[in-house]
Amino acid sequence: MSLLQALLNLLTAILEVLVAAGGIVLPWLPLIAWAVFWALAVNWERLAAVIRSGAVIGIAMIALVAVLVWGCVAPPIDGYHYFEFFGVRLPVSNFTGKLVYVTGLVVIMFAAGSAQLSGMFDGLVSFAGDDEPADDRGGDDHGHDEAHH
Numbered sequence: 001m002s003l004l005q006a007l008l009n010l011l012t013a014i015l016e017v018l019v020a021a022g023g024i025v026l027p028w029l030p031l032i033a034w035a036v037f038w039a040l041a042v043n044w045e046r047l048a049a050v051i052r053s054g055a056v057i058g059i060a061m062i063a064l065v066a067v068l069v070w071g072c073v074a075p076p077i078d079g080y081h082y083f084e085f086f087g088v089r090l091p092v093s094n095f096t097g098k099l100v101y102v103t104g105l106v107v108i109m110f111a112a113g114s115a116q117l118s119g120m121f122d123g124l125v126s127f128a129g130d131d132e133p134a135d136d137r138g139g140d141d142h143g144h145d146e147a148h149h
Contacts, residue, residue: 039113047113071094
């Protein structure tokens with residue numbers, strides 16, 4: 001009976017550790033999902049070429065609109081966001097706080113892309129058809145151009 005009681009105590013302790021770990025991880029889950037999405041689900045080789053051709057302005061505009069909409073839809077209760085630096089609590093206005101949050105999300109997005117481009121996730125990420133350029137010539141389904149017929 002003492003062995004059974006010891007196993008039950010062990011399972012109870014493991015369950016308590018998992019619940020405590022879940023309580024720590026659960027609030028951070030959306031941010032973790034954001035980073036994992038940009039690191040593993042986006043082909044940064046193609047996206048980097050698009051960004052270099054001018055899409056960075058579009059990203060900045062989308063971020064600005066996100067700040068404006070989020071600031072209007074969900075203002076803080078007392079009108080201020082509070083950031084702590086070295087024990088000093090700094091109040092900032094609604095839109096400034098939202099700008100800090102959205103900028104942080106964009107930085108995480110680019111950091112995840114940088115990690116993917118560095119080869120950190122080569123064992124986890126494989127995009128099908130990366131070796132072949134997209135064929136936009138409008139050929140038929142058999143791989144022949146219609147000009148040869």
